[in-house]
Amino acid sequence: MTESYELAPDEDWRECQDCGLFSRLLPRQPGLIAECPRCGSILWRMRRVGLTFPLACAIAGLMFYSFALIAPLLEIYAYGRFSMAHIETGPLRLVSAGWQSVGMLVFLVTLIVPGAKLGIITTTLLGMKAGLPKRFLRGVFRWYKRLSPWAMIDVYLLGFLVAYTRLTGMFSVHIDTALYALIGLMITMAATDAGLDQEVIWRRLDDDEQPFCELEHHALSCTVCNLVNHTVNAIFCRRCYAPLYRRKPASVSRTWAFVIAAAWLYVPANIYPFMTITNLAQSQPYTIMGGIVELMRVGLWPLALLVFFASIVVPLLKLLGLAYMLITTQRRHADLLYARAATYRLLDFIGRWSMIDIFMVSILVALVHFGEFANVSMNMGAVCFAAVVVLTIFAVNAFDPRLMWDNYGEFEA
Structure with missing residues (x-):
């Protein structure tokens, strides 16, 4: 410095x-x-590469995305009947079954946000080449960072893997072409993020004369x-027009509100049935832990551990970690600051992976609907769990980790 x-x-x-x-x-x-x-x-x-590489990856991602929207995802045969699902089938069936909040959540993070993210980066990079107004491109590109964590194609594919293992134990299952398009979409989106230097884009979109x-x-x-x-009189960023604050407004109180709400819902999320599976007129409700035990019973230990970590451990770690950071911040403790900062970055990274079970249920609901012969329905436990995941993500975003360091100089002195 x-x-x-x-x-x-x-x-x-x-x-x-x-x-x-x-x-x-x-x-x-x-x-x-x-x-x-x-x-x-x-x-x-x-980044070592220029902007041509992420642009090429984004365009390829849009092609995979378009194909994934129109191609079938999965087909099953059971009791002389046939069922086929597209990527949008699951959330639409959840909405029609009365679970609008969960259905719209799945629809947003698997269809709307990934397409919007690719559209934003493609529009920005092509617009820079075409000489579109910088003000317009800055207004578009400012959403890239905000939407990125909610593009959950990678998490969706893990949920698909869990659902696929459950389906193969009961029915004849055929993977269709949309799955390969989603894998290609995941790879191209990851390559776009890996090759994209956002600082370079912002500097090129900035005014020629730097104050x-x-x-x-x-x-x-x-x-x-x-x-x-x-910022003598500025209240908005002169470059991207976002509001300017020294620290996030009401960070501690808003984070506490999200944490308390998520903790309150974490209990019913684990107690109430997550889904009900009907097979030959016999219905069996499953809680989150019950589903994990079932995966272990059939010998799928790696998947059982994955679901246990994502659905049980991660939400609990986020709640405990956030509560600890909030308490130490309010008490102005300056101990373990490096560990607390690393913990915050970890919580920010792992939070979205808890959506695995929600995606798994949406895929099962989309495919297994054969009346009393075989049927899968979502239950209240899944709604509570989806709310826990979203609230903990909001809590991490609301917390300002800089507050933990604000008194660092006082303690150093």
Whole structure:
């Protein structure tokens, strides 16, 4: 970090979103990773490839996405009957069965958000080549970071794997072409994220003349594009127009509200039946743990451990971890700050993977509907669990980890 009074272009400074330390960025060097000198958080991962590679991956992803929407996903044969499902069949059946909230959630994260994410990056990169107005492209690209965690094709495919293992134990199952399109979509989206240097895009979309920022006076960073703004009278980021705050508004109280609501729903999510499977007029309700035990009983230990970790351990870890960070922050404790910052990053990363069971149920509901011969229906436990997953994701997003470090200087002194 350079001297605080040195004036430099806004884009040369970066505030760490995990600890709040301002640092001076080095010039771009492909392959270099700029880390926060205080907490170790990554400030800028400088990609080796240019913008042509992520653009090509995004266009390929749109092709896979389009094919996945129209092609069949899975087919089963049972008791002389046939059932076929597309990717949208599960959420639509959940909506028609009266579970609108869960059905719309699955529909959004598996169909709407992945397409929107690919559309955003394709529009931005092609628009830059075509010379579209920078103001328009900045308004489009600002949604890329916000939508990325909700594009859950990778998690959906794990849910598909769990559902497939259950189906093969009861029926004759045939995988169709949409699955391969979804695998291609997952790979191309991962390649797009791996090759995309968002900092480079933001700098190219910035105005030609960079204002200068005096770091110690009126410096405020944007949580969307990371630009450090000279904020004498500004309330919106001059580059992406996102609202500017020194810290997330009412971060502690909002996080507590989400954590308490999620903890309250975590109990019924594990007590109430998650789904009911009917086979030859005999219905068997399953809780989350009951489903895990069933997977273990048939010898599918790896999948049982995967579901146990994603559906039992991860939500509990998020609730306990967030509660610990909130309590230590409110009590202004300065111990274990590095561990707490690493814990926050871990909770932010693993939260979405708890959706595996929800996706599994949506696939089973889409395919198994043969009346009293065979049927799968969702129960209240799944609704509570979906709410727990969403609320914990909201809680992590609402918490501002910089609050944990705000008193660091006082304790150091």
